[in-house]
Amino acid sequence: MNASPPDVILLHGLWMRGFAMAMLHRRLREEGFRVHQFEYMSVAAPPEQAIERLRRRIRALAPGPVHIxxxxxxxxxxxxxxxxxxxxxxxxxxxxxxxxGSGAARGLTHHWGGDVLLGRSRELLAHGLDHWDGPREVGMIAGRQQVGLGSLIGDVGLEHDGSVGVEETRLPGLADHCILETSHTGMLVSADVARQAAFFLREGHFDTPLV
Incomplete structure (x- = not known):
């Protein structure tokens, strides 16, 4: 009897909807995963609402591993x-x-209408987390193709993906971190990103030297 494919939940980013993950969805499915979309309101609703809904979704797919x-x-x-x-x-x-924490988000709060654009996710994006000490292994894929307006809004550092600085993606406690030649939105359609994501989900590290 064949084992069921491992489950993966996809979460989109700010100002997006689930369909933005369609190409990544297809590529991860081709890698042998059973893929699920998770939609949430990134601006109008508090992050805590999405977090609690996500926990319920994860538990509903148990008892097997549920990747994200x-x-x-x-x-x-x-x-x-x-x-x-x-x-x-x-x-x-x-x-x-x-x-x-996002320099672009912090910069946007100083522009007229910035608080409205970031909505209820403003504080979370501006300040981020201190470290990761949860039970799951976490891998980060950062981009350095500088296509986007983030660097014009706030300080994202010299190396960035157009919206998020590479240094902003680093956090104590990550299992692995890799940098690819892609922009922030380009990650969603990048074959390299999908391949590296699938590799980490299976192995707990990326198919690249530790960066």
Missing amino acids: VGHSLGGILALLACREMDEPGGRIVCLGSPLN
Whole structure:
């Protein structure tokens, strides 16, 4: 009897909907995963609402491992949802998530209408997390193709993906971190990103030297 394919939940980022993850969904399915979309309101609703819904979704897919791949804000929400969840097991891959705070988000709060654009996720994006000490292994894929307006809004450092600085994606406690030639939104359609994400979900590290 064949084992069921491992489950993966996809979380989109700020100002997006689930369909933005369609290409990544297809590629991870081709890698042998059973893929699930998770939609949430990134601006109008408080992050705590999405976090609690995500926990319920994870538990509903138990008892087998339930992996998560989160883009940008979605990666932060994934970590917060799983920080104190011992069961079920699984790994997390973050794609360009500003885990230690977003300079672009902080810069946007100083522009007229910035608070409205960031909505209820403003504080979470601006300040991020201190470290990761949850039970899951977490891998980060950062980009350095500088296509985007983030660097014009706030300080994202010299190396960035157009929206998030590479240094903003580093966080104590990550299992692995890799940098690819892709932009922030380009991660969602990148074959290299999908391949590296699938590799980490299976092995607990990326198919690249530790960066």
